[in-house]
Each structure stands twice: as C-alpha cells, then as structure tokens.
Amino acid sequence: MLINTSSYNESDTISAEITPPGQGGVSVVRISGKHAFRIVKLLIDKKLPDHGTARLCRIRGTSEGFIDEAIVTAFKAPHSYTGEDVIEVALHGNMLIVSEVLKLIYKAGARPASAGEFTFRAFLNGRIDLTQAEAVEDIISANSQQAIESAFSGLAGGIRENATKLTKTLSGLLIGFELELDFVEESVEILDAESRIKIINELLSDTEDMIEGYDQARKVKSGVKVAIIGAPNVGKSSLFNMLTNSDKAITNIEAGTTRDVLEASTIINGVRFVFSDTAGMRQTLNEVEAEGVKRAIDAGESADIILNLEAVGIDTCREFEVNDQNRVINVLNKIDLGIVKEDNSKQNISVKENIGIDRLKKMLYNVCMGKENLVGKSTITRERHYRCLLGLIDNLKEAKKLISEEYPQEIVAEELREGLHYLDELTGKSWTKDILETIFSKFCIGK
Numbered sequence: 001m002l003i004n005t006s007s008y009n010e011s012d013t014i015s016a017e018i019t020p021p022g023q024g025g026v027s028v029v030r031i032s033g034k035h036a037f038r039i040v041k042l043l044i045d046k047k048l049p050d051h052g053t054a055r056l057c058r059i060r061g062t063s064e065g066f067i068d069e070a071i072v073t074a075f076k077a078p079h080s081y082t083g084e085d086v087i088e089v090a091l092h093g094n095m096l097i098v099s100e101v102l103k104l105i106y107k108a109g110a111r112p113a114s115a116g117e118f119t120f121r122a123f124l125n126g127r128i129d130l131t132q133a134e135a136v137e138d139i140i141s142a143n144s145q146q147a148i149e150s151a152f153s154g155l156a157g158g159i160r161e162n163a164t165k166l167t168k169t170l171s172g173l174l175i176g177f178e179l180e181l182d183f184v185e186e187s188v189e190i191l192d193a194e195s196r197i198k199i200i201n202e203l204l205s206d207t208e209d210m211i212e213g214y215d216q217a218r219k220v221k222s223g224v225k226v227a228i229i230g231a232p233n234v235g236k237s238s239l240f241n242m243l244t245n246s247d248k249a250i251t252n253i254e255a256g257t258t259r260d261v262l263e264a265s266t267i268i269n270g271v272r273f274v275f276s277d278t279a280g281m282r283q284t285l286n287e288v289e290a291e292g293v294k295r296a297i298d299a300g301e302s303a304d305i306i307l308n309l310e311a312v313g314i315d316t317c318r319e320f321e322v323n324d325q326n327r328v329i330n331v332l333n334k335i336d337l338g339i340v341k342e343d344n345s346k347q348n349i350s351v352k353e354n355i356g357i358d359r360l361k362k363m364l365y366n367v368c369m370g371k372e373n374l375v376g377k378s379t380i381t382r383e384r385h386y387r388c389l390l391g392l393i394d395n396l397k398e399a400k401k402l403i404s405e406e407y408p409q410e411i412v413a414e415e416l417r418e419g420l421h422y423l424d425e426l427t428g429k430s431w432t433k434d435i436l437e438t439i440f441s442k443f444c445i446g447k
C-alpha cells in the first residue's frame, strides 16, 4: 500500500497495535498525540503513571466491568518514540481484547494510525532524521547479524552525525562567500582561495569516507549474490546443496540435470549469502536446456560473486566470460578423483569428501568484505544516500575548480548551495512528498 503522507494529519491523536497481530504473550497498543493521556485515563482504574514509568491497571471494556489487566507506560513529550505524549498499553496477547481496547480508544477521539505514522511523527518532530527513519525499517527487516549491526549504526544516528558535521563546515564556507558578496565594495576577504580549497578537500575526503562502505553495507543488507557457474556435471548442484545445507537441488551423474536457477541462502560470519545453482554451460540443441544456459548466464551477470566451478576429468567451460575477475573465485572440484597439480589460482575442493569447503566459505567472506569490515562504521546503506553524496561530491569538485580558475564569488556560492541541498535531502531537512512516500510506504502499521 502506498501511503499518502500529506493525508497524515499531525494534530490527530493516533493509535494502533504495535506488536504483530494474533495470539501471544502480550499485545501492545500505542497511543500518540495531545489527547493520549486523556483517552487512557478513561480506560483505566488507576492514576496514570509518571513519565517513563509503568503501572499495572485494570482496563474497562465496552460493556460493564473490566476486560483485562495491563501494564500502562507513559512517556511525556518530547521524550517518547514520536516526540509527542505517548502511552503504551501492554495487554494479554488476545486479538479480541486488542480490538475491543482499540474500539474504545477510537471512540474516545483517536484515529487509527496509518502504516509508518508513528515513525513519521518522530521524523516531523525532529527526534530522528530521515536516515534514522530508514534505519528503523532496516533493523526490522535485517536478516543477518551484520545487517542488524549496520542498521543499528544508522538508527543510533551515525549517518546523521556525519552529515551534520559536513553541513556545518559547508555552511561556514558558504557564509564566508555570502559575507564577501555583501561587502563587495569594501573588498573584504574572509578567506583566501587556498584556505577555501583546503576546506573543500577535507569535505571531499569526509564524504568519500562515508561512501566507502556503501558497497559492503548494500551487500550485507540484501545478501551477497553468489552464482555457481560451470560445465555440466562438475558438481554445481552438489556444492550448492552443501553450502546451503539443503538438498534442494537434484544431483545426478547425467550431464545437464539442472535447468532452472535455484536459490537458497546461508549465513557465513554473520553475513547472508544467497547462492544460485545454475544449468551446466554447453552448446546444446535442446530448447529447454538452452533456456537453462541462458538463465545461467543471466545469473552470472547479476551476481556479486561467481564461483567458477571446474572438476577433475571434465573440460573447462568456455561459454561464459567474466570481465571483472575481482568477482570470480575459481574452484576445482572432485579432487578426490586424482592427483591435482598445485595451482594458486584455484581453490581445490571435493564436495564428496568435504575437502576445502570451509576454506571456500572463508574466501567468499573475504572477497565480499575486502580488507576491512566497515559495517557499523556509519557508512551509508541505501542508494538514496549514495546519490545524495555523489551529488555533493560533484558540487564540491566543481566549486574547487571554479575557485582555482578565479570565477566570480556568486557562481562558486551557487555551487556550494547546491551541495548543501544534497545534504539536506540526505537527512530529510528538505524533502519532497515522493521521497517521504517511498520511504514510509515500506513501513507496517504500528511502526
């Protein structure tokens, strides 16, 4: 569902269940907005707890009497998830109780919260910036330990902090230009060209640092795509099953067994790798097999890493050429079948005898993460961030060029202003409806 953020009315008090619907130990209902305290007072048999504390209360039902016993926690604005007055009611995990309590809350003046609306309010109230709102979604959907670590760094404000530092320096530089423009007659010079270029160089280097871990963060978030490619019968499906600890793929002595691309994932050192088993590459007149080979080539082209599999006694496949050798790991399988010459360019394994598989996994991790693990080091995590910072880099480089070629101040200032705009876009200080809708539409109700 695409939310329409412009229809969020910020003055409404909103409420929704913030735990997954269904039966469970507890279900929590959150109420946020200026009427939150008043509404909950109507429902409970005791005084509201003080800010940041909880109280065991009985909850009145729609009919006479009480329907549940609940822990009620109060958060006074601005020290709450949304930055507004918030009450959270932890009920027993029964859908009937939850819907009855919500009915009472809505009757008393709140309205149902839309998907992502609590986080949207946190953003509007300045408690979090846009990169932190994105990290809320990332931490919920993270499916490996390192993906959680990366999302948590964003949630804790890592990107925000770096962006704020860049904004401060860049604004300072821009103010200097603007002051000089104001006093153009008096020919006031706040900073000379050399000092300005030095500041821009520092800004460029800090921006590049933020971008450096993007490729890693992106892979860690979505899973590293690894395609197993090779001639028929080299043991691709056998290796796929072993790496993913499954028996999803059919393996057989007959060449040309696999036709469809199969996918399965496994975690190595906290990073999720998504493996594709593919059809053996060979020239064939068989239409179905030829389609399989075409799909295998596509899988290889879109993968982050290719396991180029060969086997003792089987001719090397020549059907697939990879330009970027950095993403290829050459592997020789079935070394149990014969004496194998030492060859440093290949990883020797035997799926049958489980030789070299752990070493291959380590190698996969190393190829993906490079020399240094940058996850959690406040690097950017999304293409949106990447585009903003690339824009900033372009402006900074251009400004540097204009300064050294002694262009008029106002032209340089315009370039720096555009750079600042990219930073504002990154943190959400300047936003468009489209950006907000793309981000918040991914959220679920209650977040």
Ligand SMILES: Nc1nc2c(ncn2[C@@H]2O[C@H](COP(=O)(O)OP(=O)(O)OP(=O)(O)O)[C@@H](O)[C@H]2O)c(=O)[nH]1
Pocket: 231, 232, 233, 234, 235, 236, 237, 238, 239, 250, 251, 252, 253, 254, 255, 256, 257, 258, 259, 278, 279, 280, 281, 333, 334, 335, 336, 337, 349, 350, 351, 352, 353
């Ligand atoms: N001796 C030996 N046999 C192996 C090894 N790995 C796989 N095999 C056997 O090699 C044959 C082919 O294995 P598959 O995993 O089906 O090979 P594939 O590359 O997926 O083949 P296609 O799908 O036909 O392209 C099977 O009989 C496997 O049991 C190994 O390390 N050593």
Ligand SMILES: [Mg+2]
Pocket: 236, 237, 238, 249, 250, 251, 257, 258, 277, 278, 279, 280
């Ligand atoms: Mg196969």
